Amino acid sequence: MTDAPPSPRSDYDRAITLRPTTTPGRYAAEFSDQWLIGSAVNGGLVMALATTALATRIGEVGGHLDPFAFSGYFLTASQPGDVVVDTEVLRSGRTLTTGQVSVSQPGRGGIPVERMRALVSLGDLAASAVPIRAQAPPPMPPPEDCVSSSEQRPPGLKASALLDRLDLRLDPATAGWAVGRPSGRGEIRAWLRLADGREPDPTLLLLALDGLPPVAFDLGIQGWAPTLEFTAHVRARPAPGWLQLRVTSENLSGGLMEEDAVVWDSTGRLVAQSRQLCGVRVPDGYTVPG
């Protein structure tokens, strides 16, 4: 926060801007309606804000600033309005600093309602060497030959403000669901960058990992897929330019599915991966298409 310009020009930087409070480790922020997906603020933005708050806190006391591992448990849906972020440093070691973050908003009568609780380990990604083993990115047509989400809005997400913040280009090979032909494989691939040109950094990767439409769409399951738990590993600083993403799922039972995301940067380097457990409303008599 201390390095942020007084008036950030990027929507994202404005959204993760924190104000100090008189309580140690507590920061204030605001969720705007510019990051809504459906009727809730995008979980990726909540994670990026939480990580920024913890890094700010650690910066004040000395420690590591790049997210290495992030696990967030989503308790209630975030809404536009005032936000309070409470941070606690649990352990500061030689290579890693681990802390806890709680994001809350005032509820009825001003009583705080917790939105998300997270554990985060931070380190220094500048020290991350050339990878010894790494998943290669899947072959995909270039962004200009992909399906822009500004032209082809996912069904039921016509009014999503989040999609105006992102420049999202779906691989046509995994975009059939957008025109009523889900593949049933459970895979969506896309290019992603911020619409205002703001370049990616390690914390922004948390937003990217949660930035694609629910992979349930490719199984022919519409509707909201709320995240219960989201864990991300950031493995390298991303180079400027497009991010390449793939989300997949292999297991659907009991109204829950895992969703695995991988992000590569514009050089083809794997920079982050995540898994989330999300809820899905499976229609009566549903069978997997394809």
Place this chain on the structure above:
Amino acid sequence: MTDAPPSPRSDYDRAITLRPTTTPGRYAAEFSDQWLIGSAVNGGLVMALATTALATRIGEVGGHLDPFAFSGYFLTASQPGDVVVDTEVLRSGRTLTTGQVSVSQPGRGGIPVERMRALVSLGDLAASAVPIRAQAPPPMPPPEDCVSSSEQRPPGLKASALLDRLDLRLDPATAGWAVGRPSGRGEIRAWLRLADGREPDPTLLLLALDGLPPVAFDLGIQGWAPTLEFTAHVRARPAPGWLQLRVTSENLSGGLMEEDAVVWDSTGRLVAQSRQLCGVRVPDGYTVPG
């Protein structure tokens, strides 16, 4: 805990036995030297103890008792001796209860040192329906045709007490590393059950997910692979009998690798999956074998 017999006959049940304390939400326990792996208490046991404590707490106040999602951040290595487990219920909803757990042990001068902090969501796995989509277990020879870890100890783990608690049978196709011929693919498959015949339950799956040798061994990298972060999703109650496991890794860089584990029960049903981020000490001049 309230349902536990006064003198559990299983090593595992003894190891996760909790005593109430006068502090609300706080339980006392003891780590024995029977669960050591190298010089530390096995992380899987720490996770099972933490989950048992939170379920006990939730049982007292009313709520869900089966782990659905578990994320633990390991701060320091657990040692044989007294343990304190502090629990906090964050939110109790219709289908999920989410809480936080802290496991600590007295350090120098009796000052508590935190071993692990975890976030856990619990629900009712009895409600989990027949899976709609699920990863099938890999083809493997039956346990009697696999390599028993009591005969073939992994190099450097000759004196591990943990291996005496487990009946671990390695698939010969992924056990070359145990005789100096790592495949370099980064995959280990095995059958697992408790040596004393104690049948699996949802919480024990956390122990199972962390029960195999580090997958780094199959990359020819010896030594301790400390877990920084471990997230598990339990998807179904396991049937009695052998558990079938596969651990894999695809990304190794900056001294860190992810390790993905999947567990199927004796009926071939996927019951849990996990991903951890662990540290590895890559030797100078290392190249991937195979």
